[in-house]
Amino acid sequence: MSDLTPPAPGVVAVEDDHDAPRNEALAFLSERERFALNIFEKTNTPPIASSTAERLFLLFLRGLTCDEISKLNPGFTLGQVVDARVRWLWDRHRREYDARLMTDGADAIKRAQFEAALLAADMLAASAKLNRERLHRFMVTGDERDLGDLSIGSLRALKETVEVLLRATRQDAPAPRGAPPAEGPGVVPVGHAPQGGVLELAAAKRASRKG
DSSP: OOTTSOOOTTOOOOTTSTTHHHHHHHTTOOHHHHHHHHHHHHTTOOOOOHHHHHHHHHHHHTTOOHHHHHHHOTTSOHHHHHHHHHHTTHHHHHHHHHHHHHHHHHHHHHHHHHHHHHHHHHHHHHHHHHHHHHHHHHHHHOOGGGGTTOOOSSHHHHHHHHHHHHHHTTOSSOOOTTOOOOOBTTBOOTTOSOTTHHHHHHHHHHHHHHO
């Protein structure tokens, strides 16, 4: 029996036994479902057709219980739905589906993340080129019209710019305790900023131009 199969009192499944798949399926049933299946088998109620059972399996695949499936389909008793679950090995097929979903889904998410990262990188590079040219012109002319819609005159704009820089250099995440300061291309360790700060350097540069 698979390791995923929960223990079930009174059910012994042997892999080389032709009843092993049925015993495996029975192991997942609740006491209420076992009782309903027992009544179904004693009353010789006709089973659900395979094509209909396939449609009901889609509900089971979405997490609905046999009881909920029966209530949504009043034409079928709980015993008939449980019989379809056992007869067509719904639990085994759902485990196989979940396993494929975990693998294929993870790959799809990774692809989407990489594509989104490439798009963000292209947009950031294009924005940096455009705004760098505007800033350079402004630094030469001092004419704020050269900035266009680029705002650099508020603390909020400065804060947003710093946050973008931190995210771009992956310095926005808190470092683990005891970890050394992050180093690498584009990363300036804390404590190594130029003396006087960015704002002071900018003010000194403007004053030197006026002189």
